[in-house]
Amino acid sequence: MLELAASLKRENPTRTVAQVARILRTATGWAPSESTLLRHFHRLDLMGPGGGEAAAVFGRFEAADPNELWVGDALHGPRVGDRKTYLFAFLDDHTRLAVGYRFGFAEDAVRLAAALRPALAARGVPAGIYVDNGSAFVDAWLLRACAKLGVRLVHSAPGRPQGRGKVERWFRSVREQFLIEVTDTSGEDLAAAGVDHATALLELNRLFVAWVETEYHRRVHTETGQSPLDRWEAGWDRLGRTPAMPTADELTEAFLWSEYRVVTKTATVSLHANTYQVDPALVGRKVELVFSPFDLETVEVRYRDKSYGKALPHTISRHTHPKAKPETPQPEPPAATGIDYLALTAAAHDEQLRGDERIGYYALYGQDDQIPGQLSIDDLQPTVDDNPEGEVSA
Template identity: 60%
Template structure:
């Protein structure tokens, strides 16, 4: 009776296989048509002879089609002695119970438990297939909230954190603030308000920061489009800076700059008029916006004692540690953009609608074009990292990179009434700069300016 049952089961399996492949095995089909049918079958859920839902891979279907072509229906019938599962059902029931008891257990861990109990265990892959077949892989263990410790860099310029803030409307357009702060001191290393959240505005904030504040060891940013652009990776690589991106969906590591943005919103942005007759300073241009923000950062934020460090950000950053400032030529080279092109048979290369003449010896070579995004009339050519001359303009219709969109030109500011907080800060900042210039020329010490109590 057992032999007869195994034989009937083997034939049922062979019939199940044949019913799946009969259309795809039609000899009148070409390879493309057969491939489309096989992929469609592999994407479907089928019911096996035992009534269980199963998925069949395309490679298994291809193997069954090949077997049928060689040996017909008999080649699809498995050996009767192999048609029954070799793992006792009570063992599989125990494995399912262990998974339900603790959804965090893996198939490997379940096999270890079974082996400890009975001295043997089914194959790990067998248990994993059972888990997927029974839908137990959808079970999830209790979520444990992540624990984050407090972190602070050991010294200035050890770690800079960068991010972008969505700001108010200026001249009818939305503004964005790119900023970088030093993790150790919380001092603002660089900043820039712009009309776009793109790579050009990011470079406008980062490049002056590196020139004035020195080179950090690490720059920590998120996965925004401007921060994952290839130019930033190239610039950091040229200057020896390690660029680190936070894990998607885990912004906890950027808490310091998020707290700085809260301060910006609460003390700077709140003083800017939002339109519709609301109070505040009417800012008409980005030039004015950046000038006022610089005055606020240098005269208010940098001089106020930070609640976490106990020191003013700028005072803590200006410690005894020497700064590593980049060479101006190296900095300019790092912030050039580059793209790769293949030199045509006529010794021409194309870049954003422009065509350039290069050395004829480079025909057929894959070269790197290095350029200033705001001036596409001059390109340097490199082959495998070595200088290969200059690309001479042959036909130029675009003079700047498509991403290098210019900002709106500044307009004359309107008159305002009442007490203008930002104007007071800007006036004090300008006066202090003038005092420093006089001190340098006449040797007279400047008067200290402190608006933290205003």
């Protein structure tokens, strides 16, 4: 067993002692104690500088109940097909439960929503969400979503990330226990495996879900003395209630985007190069345009919280919001083959005419490949004789 442990350490020197022990338990059902493994690795000189377990520093604050506070953050992930990935995650402060998480190819509001929306649907609505000042977390969309659901959104002061120790420690666990086992891949790797970027990203998320739900959520946390899942369930049992779950309509409304525009004298509004016709009664008013970032053809018009129905598309140049970039880019146009089909067809036709002796088309052609007289207007002139008087011959 110790030999296998040493092989695991040599295979990936950045694996911690605790990670090697976890792998052994998963693979064989048993593992030596971490102290035994540590002594063994030291004897084999497998513990380089910084190879021990670093002490973690945590803030003193802890939410008293589950869903009192979620802490959100982003972490750089592995490269998938030469493209960087980013992990958006939300951690329940009281239980350390990872309520929502997802890897994506961009660090933006769309990928943030992809992590937060399933969290709200599965774990309920928290009283507050605490995030930093990254561009995705200060986007107006997040403020609107929280306001619609009655969630207090708090941003940490720039340069003073107090209260973020728990999510930072969790990210450390993610790096040491999950990402350490993930290998960066190149575009050539994906091509050789017959896998595209979207499929590879789905697989990364599938493996991460398995690790979170099977390993992290069920392992006793060193600070709380309970596994995150047990602490979550115990917290709700103590409160004598269940999480406040949003309805499907509430979630849909919360995850719509909106922008404000002044209605022109012609009863139109513009939104990202698109023009829409609205109710003439709104001319001169500043209205709210509510829409899905993935569908700019369907835009609802609101004024003072009253709906004035759907705006009538007049000119549509963009079908999605500029920030709503797809997870994978549109495929590049294929390289030109250099084959001119019509030119080849014309050449084949010419060859056919010259070679078909049954009809004798070749006889029609002159030395310049033109049919004699086919472009001459002389042949179109009326025939006259040399009679200077212009008399008609008898």
